[in-house]
Amino acid sequence: MILVTGGAGFIGSNFVLDWLALHDEPVLNLDKLTYAGNLESLSSIAKDPRHIFIHGDIGNPTLVAQLLAEHRPRAILNFAAESHVDRSIHGPADFIQTNIVGTFNLLESVRAYLNGLDSEGKAAFRFLHVSTDEVYGSLQPGEPPFAETRRYEPNSPYSASKASSDHLVRAYHHTYGLPVLTTNCSNNYGPYHFPEKLIPLCILNALSGKSLPIYGDGQQVRDWLYVKDHCSALRRVLEAGQPGENYNVGGWNEKPNLEVVHTLCHILDALRPRPDGASYTSQITYVTDRPGHDRRYAIDASKLERELGWTPAETFETGIRKTVQWYLDHGDWVSNVSSGAYRQWLDQNYAAR
Numbered sequence: 001m002i003l004v005t006g007g008a009g010f011i012g013s014n015f016v017l018d019w020l021a022l023h024d025e026p027v028l029n030l031d032k033l034t035y036a037g038n039l040e041s042l043s044s045i046a047k048d049p050r051h052i053f054i055h056g057d058i059g060n061p062t063l064v065a066q067l068l069a070e071h072r073p074r075a076i077l078n079f080a081a082e083s084h085v086d087r088s089i090h091g092p093a094d095f096i097q098t099n100i101v102g103t104f105n106l107l108e109s110v111r112a113y114l115n116g117l118d119s120e121g122k123a124a125f126r127f128l129h130v131s132t133d134e135v136y137g138s139l140q141p142g143e144p145p146f147a148e149t150r151r152y153e154p155n156s157p158y159s160a161s162k163a164s165s166d167h168l169v170r171a172y173h174h175t176y177g178l179p180v181l182t183t184n185c186s187n188n189y190g191p192y193h194f195p196e197k198l199i200p201l202c203i204l205n206a207l208s209g210k211s212l213p214i215y216g217d218g219q220q221v222r223d224w225l226y227v228k229d230h231c232s233a234l235r236r237v238l239e240a241g242q243p244g245e246n247y248n249v250g251g252w253n254e255k256p257n258l259e260v261v262h263t264l265c266h267i268l269d270a271l272r273p274r275p276d277g278a279s280y281t282s283q284i285t286y287v288t289d290r291p292g293h294d295r296r297y298a299i300d301a302s303k304l305e306r307e308l309g310w311t312p313a314e315t316f317e318t319g320i321r322k323t324v325q326w327y328l329d330h331g332d333w334v335s336n337v338s339s340g341a342y343r344q345w346l347d348q349n350y351a352a353r
């Protein structure tokens with residue numbers, strides 16, 4: 001079996017669902033169920049014996065050691081993290097604890113676990129650390145996209161905590177020979193995305209008649225990848241990646257935020273027109289920028305294509321249409337995640353902007 005951490009979050013739940021649709025190999029899913037963890041995203045496999053859910057913290061050494069000893073996974077995919085930049089600005093402590101200390105604990109537990117495996121088991125084992133392009137910092141207009149050789153220059157508490165965990169993963173390979181793989185992916189979007197992030201927030205705000213908050217001038221550029229393409233890249237890296245290597249994952253889809261929000265509005269105008277006939281773009285408002293806001297991310301994913309033959313299946317146009325349709329079709333999921341704690345976050349992040 002494989003052990004997935006953070007498998008009740010956005011990308012982790014998509015990964016688990018796709019994995020079980022494609023493989024018979026069971027998944028042990030360790031998740032703390034923070035505000036971002038949602039078992040409802042996994043309701044379609046609630047009775048599937050191939051999915052074992054464990055409610056717990058990657059930072060708990062006793063629990064992780066016990067899970068490894070009992071279930072003897074052949075690989076770990078580490079998705080568990082605090083993942084939202086704005087929350088890291090309001091309160092970085094949880095980011096340090098989960099992203100750095102939690103990853104450290106997993107690495108230590110794996111180091112002990114591997115000592116108990118025979119040479120064949122050791123050679124076959126993989127620790128795949130799921131990371132982000134944000135560790136590379138911000139690009140100037142016209143600069144080439146981030147390659148794996150780019151210097152780490154994280155700018156937010158979130159990206160600094162992810163960069164720190166990447167360094168620990170790297171060090172455990174060099175020092176102890178742990179068979180690690182690290183992926184650095186661009187911004188994901190798709191089903192089960194928690195509506196604190198730009199794309200789901202704007203879809204839901206548009207439909208409920210609220211404003212669509214654009215930070216600063218809206219000309220910050222992100223490189224968007226449909227979540228299921230990220231999951232297919234992770235499966236490929238797990239299968240064929242070279243231990244000790246980093247792989248950038250991206251879809252060559254650089255877009256300014258304002259263009260993304262305009263695209264969402266136009267799709268909604270067609271699929272769910274406003275009763276007054278006006279475009280959802282009329283709900284766009286400009287709000288105070290995020291402190292230290294990175295101007296541009298762009299990923300050069302050519303190593304993954306060249307060495308492992310991976311390419312994304314979706315363009316931004318096909319992926320974003322599927323995503324809007326998914327939110328229109330999943331009102332129950334949406335109303336369950338838009339409850340009390342979520343509203344408190346909206347007040348905290350937007351009231352003073």
Ligand code: NAD
Binds near residue numbers: 005031083084131188
């Ligand atoms: P998410 O916030 O939606 O989900 C994180 C999950 O981790 C949640 O289910 C949460 O309950 C769980 N978790 C948090 N702390 C934990 C702990 N201490 N122990 C166990 N579980 C814990 O995040 P996501 O968007 O799905 O991102 C998953 C991973 O991918 C993260 O490592 C993130 O840095 C990385 N990543 C995300 C993106 C993106 O665009 N979302 C892009 C590139 C990389």
Ligand code: TYD
Binds near residue numbers: 196218
């Ligand atoms: P986000 O989805 O939070 O991802 P990240 O910060 O990890 O890239 O934000 C994507 C972009 O959208 C980022 O440039 C910040 C911007 N943004 C807004 O303009 N308004 C918002 O309300 C949010 C949440 C983000």
